[in-house]
Amino acid sequence: MTRPFQTKIAIYFFAILAGSWSADAAEVTLRPQSHAKGSLVLLGDVAEVKSEDLQRGAELERVELFPAPPQNRSKLMHVRELVELLVLHGIDIDDLAFSGVRTTRIYARPQKSKVVPTGLLTQTDQPAEMVVVARRTLNRGDIVRDTDVELQTLDPKTRRFQLATERRAVVGMEVLTPIRAGQPIGLNQLRKPILVKRGEVIRVRARAAGVQVTTTARATEDGSLGDIIVVQSLENREKYSTHVTGSRQVEVYATGVIATDASRSAARSPSLLTEKR
Secondary structure, three states: OOHHHHHHHHHHHHHHOOOOOOOOOOOEEEEOOOEOOEEEEHHHHEEEEEOOOOHHHHHHHEEEEOOOOOOOOOOEOOOHHHHHHHHHHHOOOHHEEEEEEEEEEEEOOOEEEEOOOOOEHHHHHHOOOOOEEEOEEOOOOOEEOOHHEEEEOOOOOOOOOOOOOOOHHHHOEEEOOOOOOOOEEEEHHHHEEEEEOOOEEEEEEEEEEEEEEEEEEEEEOOEEEOOOEEEEEOOOEEEEEEEEEEEEEEEEOOHHEHHHHHHHHHHHHHHHHHHOO
């Protein structure tokens, strides 16, 4: 690769990291607060999605993020968590522009009441809640497989913390504390598997428009798939943000899509582009 061509790539990446996005990028505006419309929180529940491509905008609004909070509870989500979830769902964030608030509070779907003939209000009958239960004993460090779990009706006496209500919320996750066979699985008992460990020398990739630059760096923290972690250049020891894409592999995290992070990212990341391919 010639030096003029490398310079051209560096300028191109610097423009991306600085937030110079195409006019047809879809805009995701996070709302200060929202209510789930069903048992799952969708992107369209927490943000307003605008796109020149109406079909893509509708598809983005239907992206499922996580189970809705229980009644009388709420969940606080940061925009960084939203970005991680979209990456986990295979959404290309290179042409998404994020705006609005930095955090949003999400509430469960409001309960409806019905009028009885006497004119008195009573609560709507609630269907039995289903939760994910272990089919076998799961030990610390195990990766949950689809055959390890099943859905069962929740026994109110067993309620504690936030229980998983869908298989996909637990499949592929790593077990933090032992779970007995027949025991409902709490979300606090699981975590995403660690793919990058602190101190490891890992592969760093920056790419756009079919052009790719690859180098190595040292991870300064642990990271799971989609996590945002800081790595340190082996050449000049400068640090910059990336997101985890695989085992011992990260990509330059285009924080330029978040307006308030653009200046910080532009100051950190250009050092990657001067390293050897």
